[in-house]
Amino acid sequence: MTADINAPFYGWYGDDFTGATDTLATLFKRGAKAFLFLGVPSSRHLAMAGALDAVGIAGSARAMTPDAMKAELRPVGQFFARAGIKVMHYKCCSTFDSARHVGNIATAMDILRAFVDQRQAVILGGQPSLGRYCVFGNLFASIGTEAAVHRLDRHPTMSRHPSTPMAEADIRRHLQQLGADAVGLVDWTALENERLFIGDEPNILFDVLTQEHLAAIGIELKHRARQGSLLVVGASSVAEAIYGDTSSPVIEPQPTNNGPVLAIVGSLSSLTRRQIEAATSFIRISADAGRFVKEESYREDMARQIASALRDECNVLLSTAPQDPASIASADTRLAQTVGRFTDRLLSEVPVRRLIAAGGDTSSHMAQNLNLWGLAYGGLLSPGVALSIGRSDDPQRDGISLMLKGGQMGSIDLFDQFAAGVA
Incomplete structure (x- = not known):
């Protein structure tokens, strides 16, 4: 697949399959024709998927060591670059849980940054539609559909996760503990006052408290994409920001309801x-x-x-x-x-x-x-x-x-x- 005027604008890699399918659903509900591959696709399978606005790859980097992540993600980055993707989305869990030895988000950023034009990676910190909120860089999360919201380092589940316990709620600190370079912040007050002064740090985190914040971030991301391809890290809120509110969903095929x-x-x-x-x-x-x-x-x-x-x-x-x-x-x-x-x-x-x-x-x-x-x-x-x-x-x-x-x-x-x- 080579870049052309019909190349998909948006490409995402899900670091586990559940998150990858959630982004697929988010795109469909916003009128984007999308398909999720279970690995870098062959030319034949690409053709079978048809013309796409967004192309995804589901993986399991969230459970991998850094060395395994390199072997997994380099072909993904190469594929997206060849395809002419403008927004390369590393879809991580909405709670950003990872550790130095497993599912390291900072490692993923280092690998994929080599396959986009822009040096600065963008990080979206929340997803209000799932009860995830980022305030002054700190992440808060609800439990399922319950109303209670907890700071991540005090979250009853995530603070005690068996493989990636989250002891730090500040996403900037968390990513730097994983090995990332400096992370700047555009906080929610700047978004509301339309003062998007963005520093020159290698990474920039955007607070997200409301859907209106996502709309403002989406405008910024699309502006950046016109200047060259970029890497964006976060949950399905990235797709929400780029494609806006739910409208004119693509007609979807119907799954079978027969049998056990x-x-x-x-x-x-x-x-x-x-x-x-x-x-x-x-x-x-x-x-x-x-x-x-x-x-x-x-x-x-x-x-x-x-x-x-x-x-x-x-x-x-x-x-x-x-x-x-x-x-x-x-x-x-x-x-x-x-x-x-x-x-x-x-x-x-x-x-x-x-x-x-x-x-x-x-x-x-x-x-x-x-x-x-x-x-x-x-x-x-x-x-x-x-x-x-x-x-x-x-x-x-x-x-x-x-x-x-x-x-x-x-x-x-x-x-x-x-x-x-x-x-």
Whole structure:
């Protein structure tokens, strides 16, 4: 793919699959024709996706070491540069959780900056539509759809995240602790008074408290894009800023609502636990996470049990999240990888067409193991929770319906909504 007058204006890389599909939904709702690939696409798959305003790549950098991130992101940056993308969006979690050793956002910025024209990277600090607010550089977040908002370092979930606990609410300090160069700030008062004096720091953070702030930031980003390609880091608020309010959504293909649902939950969040408890239309099965990773015979027995229920047209919800995260310390990635392979084998025996994955790592590894090359938008169930339609060269997998959900996203009855075909 080479740059031309019809090149997509916007390109995004999601550092996990749940976030990548949320940006896909955000773009569709704003009239942008977008498609999400599960890796740098081939020319044939690009042609199959058709003309696009925005092109996305879903990955799993959030769970990678810095060296692995380099191998993952350099081809992505090269692809976006060849494609003529003007806004290159590194889509991170809306809570910016990362650490020096895993999912390092500063590392991602260093890698991708080499593939854009402009030296200064732009960071958007909040997403009000998801209950994320950045004030004088400090990030505040709600829990799911609840009203309570917490400063990030005091957030009941994010401050205790098992792999990337957030002990710093100031995004500038957080990124510099990860190794980023100096980060300047355009605070919310400057946005409201239209005083966008922007320094020459290598990185610039924008506060976001309201949708009006996003509109002002969007004007600035589009002005910058006319001067050359740029790197923007943040949640789906980046797409909201660029494409404005919801209007004239693209007509989307419809996901299938036929057949049983297989849900696999690896999230440790308290919200997801409540969603599991509220899932009345599912047979619920809890796996011992340690045994699930280590014992093939244990997985075989579980697969037989699940396959039998699915053949009887029953919805099945398998939870692999350990009750005590310390019981499988340092094995988060191994667990997610095992879940991905387990799901692929299970679907080879029982060709289920409706899938749920809850948890960022679980979603990423499950989708990567399904022999899919891309995801089309299939609807929105809840803020931050999109439906996707899998595209595959395998007819048994092509058109499969997916709900990939982050741990802190969605209404309490989300699983039953999906099972009932509500979108």
